[in-house]
Amino acid sequence: MGKQRKTYSVEFKQKAVNMYLRKNLGYKRIAKELEIQHSMVKRWVQRYQQEGKAGLEEKRGLKKGDGKGRPRSQRPPTMEEELHRLRAENEYLKKLWELERGRD
DSSP: OOOOOOOOOHHHHHHHHHHHHTSOOOHHHHHHHHTSOHHHHHHHHHHHHHHGGGGGSOOTTOOOSSSOSSOOOOSOOOHHHHHHHHHHHHHHHHHHHHHHHHHO
């Protein structure tokens, strides 16, 4: 499985941003104090400057549009695609029918 990413609270992120903006500390020094990567501090500061406090809120797992996941193609299937699907469905049903016949 993939590596689990840690989630930090908005308050924790705000603390890091304040250390950068108000105390004039560098990204690396803040990261060392808070035991996180300096790239995270930099990202939080940039988001805070662009979006305000809302930029520090967790966005992972939130859906962006009406549907979840990758949108399906809106075009109708071609005749070849439909024929391929129907042939596969037919083969599946034939095998299922044979299995059912074998049980009797």
